[in-house]
Amino acid sequence: MSAHHNMSIDAWDEIRTAYHVARLGTVSGAAEVLGVHHATVIRHIDSLEKRLGTKLFQRHARGYTATEAGQDLMQVAQATDDQFTQLASRLKGRGDSVTGELVVTSIESLSPLLSPVLAEFQMANPGVTVRFVTGDRVFRLEYGEAHVAIRAGTAPNEPDNVVQRYSTIQIALYASRKYLGGRALPIPEEELPQEKFMGYENMDSRAPFYRWMEDNVPRQNIVMRGSDGRSVKHAIRAGIGLGFMASWEASQYEDLVQVVEPKPEWAAPLWLVTHVDLHRTAKVQAILAHLKSAADSWTLA
Amino acid sequence: MSAHHNMSIDAWDEIRTAYHVARLGTVSGAAEVLGVHHATVIRHIDSLEKRLGTKLFQRHARGYTATEAGQDLMQVAQATDDQFTQLASRLKGRGDSVTGELVVTSIESLSPLLSPVLAEFQMANPGVTVRFVTGDRVFRLEYGEAHVAIRAGTAPNEPDNVVQRYSTIQIALYASRKYLGGRALPIPEEELPQEKFMGYENMDSRAPFYRWMEDNVPRQNIVMRGSDGRSVKHAIRAGIGLGFMASWEASQYEDLVQVVEPKPEWAAPLWLVTHVDLHRTAKVQAILAHLKSAADSWTLA
DNA sequence: ATTGTGATGTGCACTCATGAACAGAATTGC
DNA sequence: GCAATTCTGTTCATGAGTGCACATCACAAT
Structure with a gap:
């Protein structure tokens, strides 16, 4: 009936x-x-x-x-x-036209890098309201949770998502001067496994530097783990040991030094991913262009 | 374009x-x-x-x-x-349901007969607003000028109009007692042409009693003409001569008497006519039923 | 893992709404 | 009065939109 x-x-x-x-x-x-x-x-x-x-x-x-x-x-x-x-x-x-809401999502660790760029975009387009959503859970574009996502790591290949190569986050091993105590740098690679390390809580992530740490550093030498980038950063600055950090972030701190030449495989590629339905809209195109131009002025490599 | x-x-x-x-x-x-x-x-x-x-x-x-x-x-x-x-x-x-406007139209002379009936209908159906429109010009149902029209004379045969036989207006020759002066009644039919008559202005109407007057009464004996029923009525009552009036109207006045037995051909048939598009609606059906039941209590014949 | 369920998406046959042409009627123009 | 115009209304052929079947995919549950 x-x-x-x-x-x-x-x-x-x-x-x-x-x-x-x-x-x-x-x-x-x-x-x-x-x-x-x-x-x-x-x-x-x-x-x-x-x-x-x-x-x-x-x-x-x-x-x-x-x-x-x-x-x-x-x-x-x-x-x-x-x-x-x-x-x-x-x-x-x-x-x-670019008006209304614009939802951008990324992993939380990129927040300090992206926030100013998004703020710039908002000021250039007063009609738009930018919502910057960070979180470790993946926000699903196909459910309309975000217009554009900045993903790190291996290239996402979800269907209905158009993904573009964005930039590369240079990752390197850092330590505080307090921990190193004036040692000669770089530390020889064969000696690295004997150092103390700051690790991550969820190492299940398939980031290449995670796997390097799992493969080369004995478990007992990973003396502490943090669940978010900020706690890792503070632990390293406090001198607990060596740890992976993004170069752009570490370079902001005088007390942090790079202990070895970074391996190319550590680098984390960034991806701009949008839903195919929204990709062609002017609003999405505008934020993509802005993100790209901002990346050109970065010195990440 | x-x-x-x-x-x-x-x-x-x-x-x-x-x-x-x-x-x-x-x-x-x-x-x-x-x-x-x-x-x-x-x-x-x-x-x-x-x-x-x-x-x-x-x-x-x-x-x-x-x-x-x-x-x-x-x-x-x-x-x-x-x-x-x-x-x-x-x-x-x-x-x-019967709500909203209900427009009824008729010739002006039927106004005193219909007005109380329509008023009754309105009181029985408080949701409806009755507009009673009289005038000599024919209101055209197909233009939406009225829901139902009461027409007199020959049966209308306009297309898209559903027409029903309604009632019969008995028309007779009347005169005031003042004019007659106590003569014996009825006046023999062969003497009628010698009487003075009250006529109508627009005799072009095809009402049968008009034609009878045109055919049987010499022009010079039609001593006065009126353009509406009220003026005719008043002239007859004033004693100017003989004149046609509806029986129901004349019977209301003590000073008016019927001078001859009315001929059947003088009777004016009434017609209820509605537009075919509106005929089946409850509102129109309601007013038609009410008009018919009111006619049953009339004594026109 | 694997099966089941409930979605979207697409090619194909078909029906139903549409469009063209014509007829009828009333008003307007001369 | 007669022709012209401008409407409505109906019939019939056609095509666009529809329904069907099947493929595909994602998520959930056993």
Whole structure:
């Protein structure tokens, strides 16, 4: 039983037709405006009247004149037409201009790098409201959780996602001067496993430097683990031992020094990933362009 | 050029489809509610997005989630659906119940006869507003000028008008006692042409008693003419001579007497005429029934 | 792992709404 | 009064939109 016990009109096009007939007073005029044959207009009216059980028009050779019911319908349809027209211009404009919300997501560790860039973008486009969502859980673009995501690591290959190569985060091993105590640098690679290390809580991540640490550093030498980048950073600065950090972040601190020449495989590629449905919109294109131009001024490599 | 330079949406059904998709979150669910195949829903969405130039939904295997644009559309469509539903119930009710305006038209001379009947009807149906329009010009039902007309004379045969036999107005020759001066009644028919007569201004009317007067009474004996029934009535009562009057009206006055037995051909048939489009509506049926029952209590013959 | 379920998406046959042509009627013009 | 115009209304052929079937995919549960 698919019958609507609560009567709701399931032929909006017919109302639209009736509206123009009531407005113009003739079937032919309405047919011309609607771009259909006048026979179609007559059929729409007949169908609608049959459905409503009420005569909407009185037919005569000079045209159709709306009954009270028809005039009532005309007023409602008039309002509807106005609202739809406004909606259309809103939506049209929304497609070509950068307004409304713009949701960007990334892993939390990129936050200090991206925040200023996004702030810049917002100031350049006052009409847009930027929401920067970070978190270790992957925000799913296909559910509309974000317009663009900055992902790190291996290239995502989820379907319906258009992914672009973005930039490269140079990762290196750092330690504080306090820990090193004036030792000669770089530390020879064969001696590294004997150092103390600051590790990560969830090493299940497939980041290459994680795997390097798992493979080359004895478990007992990983003396502490942190679950987020900030705690790792503070532990290293406190002198607990060696640890992986992004070069751009470590270089901001005078007390941190790079202990070995970074291996190329440690580098974490960044990916700009957007949903295919939203990729072509002006808003997404604008933020992508802005992110790329910002990356050009970075000195990450 | 039939191009709409002002963008207005010319596919309301597609908006309705998109509305239900946005509301339910899945194409399949919307298809079931709408009573169409889910492929149709997909095609509607695609068409609408193409038309608006904006993505309304993000597609994924679990369903469709509305973008900002889609949510905007959903709100507008929600309001539209509510308004249409209200309209439908209003119109549905209007078809089966007697409410709103009811326009009745007749020739002016029937006004005193019909007015109390219409007043009765209004009091029996408080929801209806009765407009009683009299005038010598014929109000055209097909232009929506009236719901029901009471016509006198020969049966109207206009197309699209359903006409019913109503009642018969008995017309007879009357004169005031002052004019007669106590003569014996009835006046022999062969002496009638020698009497003085009160006539009508527009004798072009095809009423049978008009023609009788034209045919049987010498022109110079029609000593006065009036353009409306009231002036004729007053002239007769003033004693100017003989004149045709409706029996129901003349019988109200003590000073008026019937001078000859009325000829059957003088009687004026009344017709109830309605437009075919409105004839079946409850409102029209109600007033017709009321008029007929009122006629049963009349003593016109 | 594997099966099951409930989604979206697409090619193909078909039906139904549409469009073209014509007829009828009323009003307008000369 | 007669022709011209402008409507409505109906019939019939056609094409666009629809429904069906099947493929595909994602998630959940056993």
